[in-house]
Amino acid sequence: MKAAFCDQYGPPDALEFREMPKPEPTDSQVLIRVHAASLNVLDYIIMRGKPFFVRLFFGLLKPKREILGSDFAGEVEAVGGKVTQFHTGDDVFGAKGFAGSAFAEYVCASEEELALKPAGISYEDAACVPVAGLTALQGLRDHGRIRAGQRVLVDGASGGVGTFAIEIAKAFGTEVTAVCSTRNLATARSIGADHVIDYTRDDFTRNGQRYDLILAANARHSIFAYMRALGRGGVLVKAGGNPTLQGAFEDLLIAPILSRMSGKKVCSFIAKLKQKDLICLAGFLEDGRIVPVIDRRYSLRDAAAAIAYLEEGHAQGKVALFFE
Template sequence: MKAIVQEAYGPPEQLRLTEVPEPEPAANEVLVAVRAAAVNAADWHIMRGDPKLARLASPAYFGRSGPKRKIRGRDFAGEVMAVGEEVTRFRPGDDVYGDLGFTDGAFAEFACAPAGLVERKPANLSYEQAAAMPLAAGTALVGLRDAVRVRPGQRLLINGASGGVGTFAVQLGKKYGAEVTAVCRTRNVELMTSLGADHVVDYTAQDFTRAGQRYDAVFDLVGNHSLTALRRALVPDGTVVLSGGGVSDGGSLVGPMGLILKAQFFGRFVRQRVVILSTEPSLEVLADLRELAEAGDLAPVIDRTYPLEEVPAAIRYLETEHARAKVVVKI
């Protein structure tokens, strides 16, 4: 089968399309013919081994000179081709979607996934739309429903609202009844309004941390403000949730982990809640997302679609061109 393979840390250009053996499902796995896979910030972080501190913090995923798993890509949608002997939930021909986590392997014609991390594809979504959901929409759901605990009338600000997670977060914030303020660049203002945002802050013209507005919750998906600045935008008993962030600048030692580490320490000494969001692939979350999509409450927004052989260009676009919403690979 064809797959995008990586031998060492580096830029997208060192990824190569090559022939590798087709995987065989273990007893608890399903073999999926991948029809589409999403590109996430996690892909370029692992591809580059950036920040370098992550290589020490997560030795299960990061090797000394390159990632331990050679095939990139974690979010997928496709058709079940075979199932392991212990699998009873699926059979060949089922349309599914899921998140392989940091084991990766979705940028390929076939991938094996644990049956416990695979769910039936939302019936109303295409393969490309379904592949766009697991990591990004799952992060938005866990961040708002479980960490922020959004409630009707709450004033919610989403920093990085036009990104993959952000576009889902805006929709979920409105579903849960919050008054949503979306922070994005000028070209994405109209998109935010179309997704239901009540207010839009153009960060090229205004710094929301110094505008004098106070919010019950700030969902920060960028990591471009200090913890002090984020807290300045909160009410005294508000909540700030930190998730991901950072942009590729050729390599960093700490990257967005610097804000995370500071928040872990100083967050214990402030009145406001400081939550460091950590999510893992979850069948429960995938099932919840499917229900939300089929009910019409959550719709993926896709910026660009690339063929498998152009995965390097897709990752380059995501990490350097301020991609809005999701970038998807069609296989």
């Protein structure tokens, strides 16, 4: 099979498009012929091995996994003897979590990492959902305890997590304010945001407005600034944590203190791969409550260019890979 191969830390041009052995599924795995994949921020973090502490998890001197990529969608080609939920020919989508290996023509996955792709949904759309969609869903529902009628603000509303967060928050019946740059305001409105704030012109943490729930998809503000924008009993959810020393200090030490003293809850989390949540997202896809925003599409052969573009930080929604 062909794959985007990376056996050393470095910039995107360290990726090679090469022939590799086709994986063999274990008794509890499914072999999928991949038709589409999508990129996440974690892909270029692992690729570069920066910040340095990520190497403690992904390989000190070189990546443990030589094929990047979490999100994928494709067709089941074979199933292990212990697999009961999927059959040859099923269309599926899912994620490989931190293990990677989705930027290849074939991938092996466990049943827990998969859900059936809704009929009528393209492989590319389905491949864009797993990591970003799970992060938005779990952040709002599980950590934010979202409820109908709440005022919800999504900070960093233009990326993969942010765009899904707008759509999912609307699906829960809330009033949504999206914070993004000037060029992304129209997109935020088009996917359901009731209000938009251009962060280049207005600082929502100082404009006097208060929100019941804030999902910080990029956590560009200090925890104290976010707290100013929360109403009494409000919740701040920081998606993915913060890789800076200041952010880690706030998450580990300051957030618990503020949560106890202020009457407002502060939490930081990393999404967990749960099949029941993939199935929930499949339902949202099927009935149109979420429609992935795809900025650019690249062939698998051009995975290096795709990662370079995502790393620039200006992508609207998701960046997808298609397999020729």
